[in-house]
Amino acid sequence: xxxxxxxxxxxxxxxxxxxxxxxxxxxxxxxxxxxxxxxxxxxxxxxxxxxxxxxxxxxxxxxxxxxxxxxxxxxxxxxxxxxxxxxxxxxx
Amino acid sequence: xxxxxxxxxxxxxxxxxxxxxxxxxxxxxxxxxxxxxxxxxxxxxxxxxxxxxxxxxxxxxxxxxxxxxxxxxxxxxxxxxxxxxxxxxxxxxxxxxxxxxxxxxxxxxxxxxxxxxxxxxxxxxxxxxxxxxxxxxxxxxxxxxxxxxxxxxxxxxxxxxxxxxxxxxxxxxxxxxxxxxxxxxxxxxxxxxxxxxxxxxxxxxxxxxxxxxxxxxxxxxxxxxxxxxxxxxxxxxxxxxxxxxxxxxxxxxxxxxxxxxxxxxxxxxxxxxxxxxxxxxxxxxxxxxxxxxxxxxxxxxxxxxxxxxxxxxxxxxxxxxxxxxxxxxxxxxxxxxxxxxxxxxxxxxxxxxxxxxxxxxxxxxxxxxxxxxxxxxxxxxxxxxxxxxxxxxxxxxxxxxxxxxxxxxxxxxxxxxxxxxxxxxx
Numbered sequence: 001x002x003x004x005x006x007x008x009x010x011x012x013x014x015x016x017x018x019x020x021x022x023x024x025x026x027x028x029x030x031x032x033x034x035x036x037x038x039x040x041x042x043x044x045x046x047x048x049x050x051x052x053x054x055x056x057x058x059x060x061x062x063x064x065x066x067x068x069x070x071x072x073x074x075x076x077x078x079x080x081x082x083x084x085x086x087x088x089x090x091x092x
Numbered sequence: 093x094x095x096x097x098x099x100x101x102x103x104x105x106x107x108x109x110x111x112x113x114x115x116x117x118x119x120x121x122x123x124x125x126x127x128x129x130x131x132x133x134x135x136x137x138x139x140x141x142x143x144x145x146x147x148x149x150x151x152x153x154x155x156x157x158x159x160x161x162x163x164x165x166x167x168x169x170x171x172x173x174x175x176x177x178x179x180x181x182x183x184x185x186x187x188x189x190x191x192x193x194x195x196x197x198x199x200x201x202x203x204x205x206x207x208x209x210x211x212x213x214x215x216x217x218x219x220x221x222x223x224x225x226x227x228x229x230x231x232x233x234x235x236x237x238x239x240x241x242x243x244x245x246x247x248x249x250x251x252x253x254x255x256x257x258x259x260x261x262x263x264x265x266x267x268x269x270x271x272x273x274x275x276x277x278x279x280x281x282x283x284x285x286x287x288x289x290x291x292x293x294x295x296x297x298x299x300x301x302x303x304x305x306x307x308x309x310x311x312x313x314x315x316x317x318x319x320x321x322x323x324x325x326x327x328x329x330x331x332x333x334x335x336x337x338x339x340x341x342x343x344x345x346x347x348x349x350x351x352x353x354x355x356x357x358x359x360x361x362x363x364x365x366x367x368x369x370x371x372x373x374x375x376x377x378x379x380x381x382x383x384x385x386x387x388x389x390x391x392x393x394x395x396x397x398x399x400x401x402x403x404x405x406x407x408x409x410x411x412x413x414x415x416x417x418x419x420x421x422x423x424x425x426x427x428x429x430x431x432x433x434x435x436x437x438x439x440x441x442x443x444x445x446x447x448x449x450x451x452x453x454x455x456x457x458x459x460x461x462x463x464x465x466x467x468x469x470x471x472x473x474x475x476x477x478x479x480x481x482x483x484x485x486x487x488x489x490x491x492x493x494x495x496x497x498x499x500x501x502x503x504x505x506x507x508x509x510x511x512x513x514x515x516x517x518x
Contacts, residue, residue, distance in 0.1 A: 011404070018362060018407040019369075019384060020400055021392035030401065036463050037405065041351045044421035052427035059279040073143040079376035088371045089386035 006035040095183045095192075097202040101161040102128050104149075110156025112270060117152055118208035120199050121162040122169060123254065124243035125149055132245050133165040133177035133195075136374045136394030146243020147275045148212060148254050155270040160208050163198030167396045168365065169216055169247040171195050172468050173458055174223070176398040181455055186228055186495055190452040193226030195219040199257050200227040209258075210267050214244055216252040217353050218447075218472025221484035224257055225447035225497020228486045230264045230518055231257045232511075233472075235504050236479035237282040239268075240275035248360035249280075251353070251476040261485060261515040265293035268507065287505040296508035297515035302335030304513055306500075307440030309343045312471045316449035319490035324446045327487035327498045327517060334516050341436045341443065345428040346474045352425035353473035354466055355409050355418045361399075362406030368394060401462060426477045433478040437503045442513050445471050447484040447497030471499060481507050485514040 011030045015022045022030070071084050080087040099121050106112070119125060122132045124142035126149075131137045145153070152159060166176040174197025175181045184192040185205040192201040196213030200223030203211045213220035215233035224231025232255045239254045246252075256267035272291055274281040284291060306328065313321055328338055370376045370390030377390030395403070409418035436443055449470055458465045475482045480501055487498035498517065502510040 014404050014408045014411070015400075016388075017411065018403050019366075019387040019391055020395065020403065021388040022400070023392075026397070026400070030404065033401065033462055034405065034408075037354075037466075038408075040463060041355060041409075041418055043348060044351055044355070044418065044425060047345075047348050047352075047421050047425045047428060050424045050427040050431065052430070061276065069143055076143060077140050077373035079370060079374070086371050089377070089381070089383050091383055 006031055006038060095185055095188070095201050095205055096180055097163055097182050097198040097205065097207055098161040099131055099133065099164050099179050099198070100129055104128060104153070104159035106153040106155065106157045106159070108156065110154060111266065112152065113156030115157050115209045116160045117157045118161055118163045118199055118202040118211040119149065119159055120165055120196050120211070120213050122165060122214060122245045123149060123212055124245070125159065125162065128162065130162065130245070131179070133167045133179060134394065134396065134399070135178040136368050138375070140373050142243070144243065147240035147277060148271050149243065151270050163196070163202055163211065165198055166195035167399050168245070168361070169195040169214060169219055170361070170398045170402050172218070172222055172465050173453060174198060175455065175459055176396055178396055184227060184452050187452065187493070189454055190494070191226065191455050193223035193448070193452060196257065197223045200224050200229055200231065203227070203229050203257050203259060210263060211257040212254055213257050214252055214254050215476070216248050216357060217476050218469050220255045220257060221447050221472050221482060221497065221499060222469070224484040226452040226495060228495035229257055229259055230261050230483065230485050230514065231255065232264050232268055232483045232507070233475060233481065234268065234272065234507060235481040237280050238284060238481070238505070238507070239271045240278040240281050242275055242277035246364040248357040249364070250360060251357060261483070261511055261518050262294055262297035265297045265511045268293045284505050289505050289508060293507055293511055296511045298512060299516045301331055301513055301516040304331070304336040304442070305440045306331065306336055306338040307341040307436050307443045308338055309346065309436065309443055309445060310340050311343055311346050312445035315470070316446050317451060319492070320446045320449060320451060320496050323488045323490060323496040324498060328444060331513070331516055338444070339440070341440065343432040343436060343474070345425065345432040348425045349429055349474040349477055350466060350470050352422040352429070353469065353477055355422035356426065358402045358406030359409050359419050360406070362403045362410065365399070365403050370394070398462070429474050429477045430479070433474070433480060433501070441509055443501040445499050446487070447471060447499040451490055451492070451494040451496065475501050480504055481510055483510045483514045485518045487517065
């Protein structure tokens with residue numbers, strides 16, 4: 001078993017950060033599995049620091065108006081809309 | 093369709109003429125098709141209908157191909173067996189009690205069973221090559237940037253590529269010719285002609301391996317199933333008899349590839365999948381509470397267990413106090429893997445290994461033990477970390493009649509080299 005401490009509260013905390021509700025069975029299963037998986041990930045400690053030249057180039061284009069989705073198309077998959085807008089839950 | 097290779101069967105006609113005019117193509121269900129639902133194998137997108145085509149789908153249509161449906165897959169590409177699909181598992185046409193591999197299991201099964209001539213898959217850590225190997229067909233994971241990802245529902249952007257699955261190397265190469273090339277809608281695409289090559293992939297499938305130098309990384313044979321290793325060496329013998337030569341190479345970094353891959357993929361997934369909140373698309377969270385409660389409820393309902401596991405672990409790896417320990421070290425490992433491959437490929441034309449260290453698993457065998465499932469990706473994930481092209485070709489069968497895939501890895505934009513080498517076998 002793992003040396004990486006994972007307890008149910010930690011799983012609940014991460015689930016909260018990720019905005020995913022879990023039932024208690026999932027919390028229990030994930031607690032055991034995460035300990036296993038994270039202790040496997042601990043082998044990354046043995047990886048040396050590597051100097052890597054990032055091979056990155058900016059890709060630019062002129063900022064010109066062009067055709068996009070219509071409002072209707074953009075809203076077509078939304079579960080709820082109102083007056084041409086997405087409708088979400090209340091903020092507070 | 094007793095294999096359950098398709099989630100949606102619907103015909104999309106292409107142009108009258110073109111290089112694929114008489115071909116049917118199955119498209120993985122994380123690739124957007126205008127007007128045809130695209131579920132990613134997830135309940136979250138059960139009734140999502142994209143308002144636009146992915147660039148690769150536009151290119152299929154222009155090439156005259158007929159799309160015959162959207163194929164089953166592990167939910168959002170997260171799996172090695174196509175069992176995490178919310179629409180149920182796909183059967184392996186070679187042995188229906190076994191998995192077809194994943195995550196593009198529906199695409200490979202459809203091609204192997206003749207339900208489509210060709211198929212598109214996507215490969216983040218092996219998701220084209222694994223099912224190609226398990227179903228006894230050919231799959232190509234292109235160099236990062238060769239094929240546009242516009243319209244591919246993102247799982248881990250820095251790792252994934254769309255690529256072809258086909259019965260033979262030549263047919264896979266023909267499909268790659270249609271898919272490849274820069275796209276102004278994907279800023280990460282690059283033009284192969286700027287990298288000393290061209291797009292004449294099908295012509296490269298001439299089977300000429302005379303003088304080909306093959307490096308065999310010993311790390312990728314360690315721990316592989318005996319029957320797989322035996323079939324692998326038979327394939328190398330066959331290539332040798334046709335004029336190729338091989339030597340062993342070592343890639344010490346690949347011992348860390350699986351954990352680096354999973355840390356990076358899960359971290360990117362935790363960010364990418366934040367968009368599924370039940371407001372613009374997806375399942376609405378009908379909680380009466382605030383934004384956060386509603387999102388959390390929509391995501392509990394819409395995501396399956398493997399997706400939750402990866403999003404949570406990715407969130408953890410990026411969270412305060414753990415970022416340096418996991419994510420930063422994983423990026424170091426990625427750079428190390430790249431260096432190792434570059435070095436090995438400076439003394440060999442291609443690197444060869446079994447595509448998968450095991451033959452296709454029985455259905456239901458791998459779901460309870462996620463870590464064991466992750467470890468099955470040991471030979472495929474290093475290639476995504478290194479941004480390199482790789483092909484899986486049928487190497488032969490085990491004594492039990494199960495297909496084994498041979499993976500050939502080439503240098504960046506070396507598609508023609510791996511196609512030529514692979515075409516000597518299939």
